[in-house]
Amino acid sequence: MDLNAAHVSFVLAAYAVSFAGLVALVVFVLLRDRRLKRQVAALDRGKELKHGRR
Amino acid sequence: MQRFANPARFLNLANAILPFVWVATAITFAAGLYMALFTAPPDYQQGETVRIMFVHVPAAWMALMVYTSMAIASATAAIFRHPLADMAAKAAAPIGAMFCLLALITGSLWGKPMWGAWWVWDARLTSMFVLFLLYLGYMAVWQAIEDPHRAALIARIVAIAGFINVPIVKFSVDWWNSLHQGASVFRMGGPTIDARMLWPLLIMALAYLLLFMGLLLIAMRSEITQRKIRQLQFAGLEGR
Amino acid sequence: MKLLWALIRRDLMLATRQGGGVGTAIGFFVTVIVLLPLGLGPDQTLLQRIAPGALWIALLLSVLLSAERIFQSDYEDGSLDAMALGVVPLELAVLAKAAAHWLTTALPLALAAPFFGFLINLDPQAILPLGLAMIIGSVALSLLAALGAAITVALRRGGLLVSLLILPFYVPCLIFGVAASSISDLVTPSLLMLAALALAGLVLIPIAAAAALRAYLK
Numbered sequence: 001m002d003l004n005a006a007h008v009s010f011v012l013a014a015y016a017v018s019f020a021g022l023v024a025l026v027v028f029v030l031l032r033d034r035r036l037k038r039q040v041a042a043l044d045r046g047k048e049l050k051h052g053r054r
Numbered sequence: 055m056q057r058f059a060n061p062a063r064f065l066n067l068a069n070a071i072l073p074f075v076w077v078a079t080a081i082t083f084a085a086g087l088y089m090a091l092f093t094a095p096p097d098y099q100q101g102e103t104v105r106i107m108f109v110h111v112p113a114a115w116m117a118l119m120v121y122t123s124m125a126i127a128s129a130t131a132a133i134f135r136h137p138l139a140d141m142a143a144k145a146a147a148p149i150g151a152m153f154c155l156l157a158l159i160t161g162s163l164w165g166k167p168m169w170g171a172w173w174v175w176d177a178r179l180t181s182m183f184v185l186f187l188l189y190l191g192y193m194a195v196w197q198a199i200e201d202p203h204r205a206a207l208i209a210r211i212v213a214i215a216g217f218i219n220v221p222i223v224k225f226s227v228d229w230w231n232s233l234h235q236g237a238s239v240f241r242m243g244g245p246t247i248d249a250r251m252l253w254p255l256l257i258m259a260l261a262y263l264l265l266f267m268g269l270l271l272i273a274m275r276s277e278i279t280q281r282k283i284r285q286l287q288f289a290g291l292e293g294r
Numbered sequence: 295m296k297l298l299w300a301l302i303r304r305d306l307m308l309a310t311r312q313g314g315g316v317g318t319a320i321g322f323f324v325t326v327i328v329l330l331p332l333g334l335g336p337d338q339t340l341l342q343r344i345a346p347g348a349l350w351i352a353l354l355l356s357v358l359l360s361a362e363r364i365f366q367s368d369y370e371d372g373s374l375d376a377m378a379l380g381v382v383p384l385e386l387a388v389l390a391k392a393a394a395h396w397l398t399t400a401l402p403l404a405l406a407a408p409f410f411g412f413l414i415n416l417d418p419q420a421i422l423p424l425g426l427a428m429i430i431g432s433v434a435l436s437l438l439a440a441l442g443a444a445i446t447v448a449l450r451r452g453g454l455l456v457s458l459l460i461l462p463f464y465v466p467c468l469i470f471g472v473a474a475s476s477i478s479d480l481v482t483p484s485l486l487m488l489a490a491l492a493l494a495g496l497v498l499i500p501i502a503a504a505a506a507l508r509a510y511l512k
Contacts (some may be wrong), residue, residue: 001091005102007167014163015091018109021156022265025149029269029276036279043286184462191459198449207509208445211502212459215441218498219462222491226466229484233473 061278064138068271075268082261089254097251106164108254112262114157114178117185118220120150120266124192125217128210138274140206141281143213144196145273149266151189157182177227184223188216202284297382298390305394308367319356319399320406326352327410338415345416346424346475347468349407353400353428354435354464360399361439361456364391365447365507374447378511385500388440388507392499396436404428419477423485427474431467431488437495438463444503448510467491 002008090108097104124143131139161179162172173179195212199205247255309316330348331341368374368391377387407428408421416424442460446452470491473484 001102001105002096005096007101007103010163010167011102011105014106014109014160017159017163018113018156021152021159025152025269026265028148029272033272033276033279036276036283040279040283040286043283043290047286047290180465184465187458187462191455191462194455194458195445198446198451198455204509204512208506211506211509212445215502216462219466222466223462226469226487229487230469230473 061138061281065275065278068275072268072271075264075271079261079264079268082257082264086254086258086261090258094251094254095248100168103164103167104251106160107251108258110157110160110164111255112259113153113160114182115259116262116266117150117154117157117182119263120146120153121185121188121213121217121220124150124213128213131206132210132214140210141274141277142270143209144206145277146266146270147189147193147196149269149273151186151193153262153266154182154186154189158186175227176231177224180227181220181224185220188220192216202281298386301382301387301390302393302397305391306397309394309398316360316398316402319360319403322359323352323356323403323407324410326355327413330414341415342417345411345414346420347472348414349411349416349424350428350431350468350471350475353403353407353432354468356403357400357432357435357439358442358457358460358464360395361443361460362446362453364395364440364443366443369447369510374507375511378508384504384507388444388500388503389496392437392440392503395440396433400432400436400439401429404432417477420475423477423480423482424475426480427471427485427488430485430492431471431474433492434467434488434495435464437492437499438467441499441503441506444506447507 001011086108090105094105094108096102124146127139127143127146130136131143158179161182165174165179166172192209192212195209196205199208327348330344334340334344365374368377378384380387405425405428408416408425411421411424438460439456441463442456443452445459446455449455467488470484470488474482474488476482
């Protein structure tokens with residue numbers, strides 16, 4: 001790519017925004033999954049403590 | 055399909071294929087980006103700005119494809135009562151919305167050097183904007199209704215009705231543009247697309263698709279986990 | 295058919311007794327039309343050009359504003375439950391309510407709009423096309439408002455959601471409506487498209503709205 005061509009800043013901006021958007025999406029999905037996994041694990045542990053192992 | 059109605063079975067399948075999806079996503083993105091930025095030639099008329107096509111068009115395609123999938127999933131949920139169908143639609147929505155937003159932003163960044171305007175109300179852009187509103191509306195329904203079952207019922211209607219509306223909007227704006235002769239016809243990518251530009255486009259589109267699949271699997275996993283949390287919480291409330 | 299008329303009459307009686315909602319819609323409509331020249335300046339050629347679009351937008355927003363009322367009171371006092379379980383299919387009840395809304399809110403506005411057009415220098419030749427387009431288009435607008443109301447009937451802050459959900463459907467109505475309001479012909483292809491939307495809505499929207507109401511009545 002010719003970095004001195006006209007309007008290159010638009011191209012770079014478009015790729016930067018796309019990258020940022022997709023990364024944000026991935027982070028959002030992964031973090032939410034991790035948070036929910038921890039929540040369910042905590043509830044499972046709580047249930048086990050409550051009932052013990054019968 | 056009925057075999058995967060069991061969430062546990064679905065989770066096993068999802069966890070099994072997820073690593074392959076991630077690897078495939080990484081490879082296609084790497085290949086696609088390399089071709090888009092280096093091997094694809096600059097356009098005869100647009101110069102380097104044509105490279106925006108390689109992030110704009112895949113995002114737009116995915117925005118439409120994801121919404122279509124949501125409509126199909128909603129119809130499946132309504133007709134066959136497949137338990138995972140509502141979850142699939144709900145999980146897909148934020149992903150599709152982001153694709154739609156990226157399509158709008160990159161479209162704007164492409165439009166400014168090409169047509170001199172950040173935004174024009176042509177059929178494609180207007181329909182994409184309306185599509186974004188449809189995504190927001192769909193997600194708002196899930197947020198606004200507390201009971202998940204009720205939310206699913208309403209969300210299905212919203213998704214299917216919205217899906218019917220998308221071609222109507224596109225048609226109406228096309229009509230409107232043709233009535234107002236002042237608007238020129240905006241063509242993206244030129245009349246025929248060079249093979250050296252077609253391949254990066256298809257590979258980037260594939261990369262976006264694989265990314266969607268990976269994220270959808272994880273998001274559905276989150277939905278299943280969330281349902282389990284709710285069940286555990288209710289069980290806890292009843293003092294079992 | 296008789297039951298349909300009975301339901302419509304009932305809603306008309308309720309609407310005239312309550313009064314409030316219809317007045318709000320008309321007041322809003324007039325406000326928009328009066329504020330427009332004050333905001334845009336007295337340039338008469340400009341006003342004449344935007345007059346059809348402005349009147350349509352005012353109509354759209356006014357109908358949307360009054361949407362919440364369509365099922366609200368019947369949902370709250372349990373009449374909707376009775377309708378869902380009754381002899382008349384819920385779809386027909388939805389149609390009746392949309393018809394009542396149309397007769398009390400959308401249609402009066404559509405009929406009055408061309409006359410308010412003189413405030414914004416509407417071309418006199420456009421009065422008839424505009425009026426006809428609005429009469430037909432208002433059917434679609436009322437039906438869509440009913441759909442939005444059904445989807446959000448039990449929600450507390452339903453108003454904002456109704457706007458967000460129904461706006462995408464109002465876009466083609468607006469586009470065809472304004473195109474049909476030009477001075478060229480009385481019956482244009484745009485008018486036919488608008489009529490097609492209204493007819494499609496008459497069939498599809500009661501089904502969708504009834505399904506939404508049932509979700510809340512369970």
